[in-house]
Amino acid sequence: MKAILEKKENNKATFNFEISERNFEEALQKAYLQNRGKFNIPGFRKGKVPRKIIEMNYGVEIFYEEAINIILPNAYNDAVEELGLEPVDQPEVHIEEIEKGKPIIVKIEVAVKPEVVLGDYKSIEIEKVEYNVTDEHVEDELKSVQEMNGRIIDAGDRVVKVGDILTIDYAGYVDGAQFDGGTAEGQTLEIGSGRFIPGFEEQLVGKNKGEEVDVVVTFPEEYHAEDLKGKEATFKVTIHEIKEKELPELDDEFAKDVSEFDTIEEYKNSIREKLEEEFKNKEEVENENNLIEKVIEICEVDIPEVMIDSQLENELGEFDYRMRMQGINLEQYLQITNSTEESLKEQLRPMAEKRVRGDIILEAIGKAENIEVTEEDIDKELEKMADSYKQENKEQFIKDMRRGDLSFLETAITNQKVIELLKANAKFK
Known part of the structure; x- marks a missing residue:
């Protein structure tokens, strides 16, 4: 032919x-x-x-x-x-x-895939990102574990304060009439959580159990219900219970209960080590991302719209997945935020374009540098995947994966090799 x-x-x-x-x-x-x-x-x-x-x-x-x-x-x-x-x-x-x-x-x-005009990608200078673990970081992590291990107890006859957990009934009125979705019984509310309309929780501070309170608030202009945007509402609230969280003492006994360590100091040291590892990984990711952004700046490429549209569908799918992990689907998210799929795509478009641009440029550098992916490289990545997915029969998992298309893996390995090359040549200030 x-x-x-x-x-x-x-x-x-x-x-x-x-x-x-x-x-x-x-x-x-x-x-x-x-x-x-x-x-x-x-x-x-x-x-x-x-x-x-x-x-x-x-x-x-x-x-x-x-x-x-x-x-x-x-x-x-x-x-x-x-x-x-x-x-x-x-x-x-x-x-x-x-x-x-x-x-x-x-x-x-x-x-067709666009041609890339490569800049001087071996002479890049960027600010180095660094994160250092402080005593405050360790204490914050410790307090977080303390909060998770607190007990909810009755607060007695005292008035409501920030941090209390209330059981309330409420009915909402706009212009003297109740509105849909504005009524509830036996609702649990933590004061200071910010779950309710701004100003709602603050008006319950200082009130007593059994007291009926008129809470007057204004719905935000960006509120999801069109008929309530910017409207003033009065909620008739009845406080049934006031509870508080009783926190355990941060001592050696606490360390024994929540960890494998015998003393609180040993536990704090382990927290510091964990945070140092997390911060190190965070530094690496941010430095790599900043490096790629700099490379994108110095290289020229005209991206076909069809490639951006394709990546945009991937971004939308990832967004839907993240929402499902939080308990709602994409359709529910759009209803809550009073938005459309098209408006969401417009928000995601810059990220989609950046990813496509970055992938194309990294691929072009890989070709310019004759970077190759070996069978050993693929096997190492497949072993990591097997460990990540907790596969008991690692050899069978690798064999099954090798029967399929591994181009996605080859691309990922190539990109990482290019990034390592860029890091080796970059000057981090």
Whole structure:
């Protein structure tokens, strides 16, 4: 096959190629064999009608479309490989000439991966991010564990204060009328949590158990319910219970209860070690991200819109997954925030574009530096994946993974090698 590139500009390639008469005839015969059972012609059993008879009755072109569908994918792939193109979208196919006994002329238009003009990526200077663990960090972590191990007890007859956990009934009114969703009984509310409308919780501070309180608040302008935005509301609140959290003493006994250590000092040291590891990982991630952002700045590339749109769908899927991990789906999130999928996509678009741009530039640097991914590299990553997914039979997991497409893994390994190269050459100030 000989493919001819007509033009390549604005990340779109136009080329044509021929499908030989012999190859097209083979495809026509395959199309006939696959479809002959669909024809009923008097004098012939179903599925036994000769191809020539079918063509005489329905026209010689009867199997053309099916034959093109059979032969075109491989022919297209061969042409793309011959021309050294990297398509990023489905092609537009135009059959320029098709006639029995002659080669088929096919014209293709397709978006292709853009070319990158690389900057001086080996002379980058960036500010180094550093995080140091302080005594305050350790104490905050310790207090967090203390909070988790607190007991909820009755607060007695005292008034409400910040941090208390109340059981309340309430009914909300706007312009003297109750509104939908503004009524509840036996509701649990922690004062200071910020769960309710701004100003609601503060007006319960200093009140007593059994007291009925009129709480007057104004709904935010960005509130999800259209009919309540910016409206003033009065909530008639009855306080049924006032409870507080009793925290354990931060002593050696506490350390024994919540950890494997015998003393509070040993436990604090273990917290410091854990935080130092976390901060180290955080530093590494942020320094790498800043390095990639700098590389993006100094390199030139024009991204096809179709690549951004494709990544945008991935970003939306990841966002939906994160929402589900928090107990709501995408549709519920859109209702709560009074937004649409399109508006959310616009928010995610800059991130999608940055990811595509970064991936393309890292790939270009990898090619410029002749970075290769070895079988050993892949095996190491598969072993890490097996450990991450807690696979008992690690060898079987790796064997199963190797049966599939591992291009995603090769890309990730290449990108990481490029990042290591960039770090080795960068000057961190």
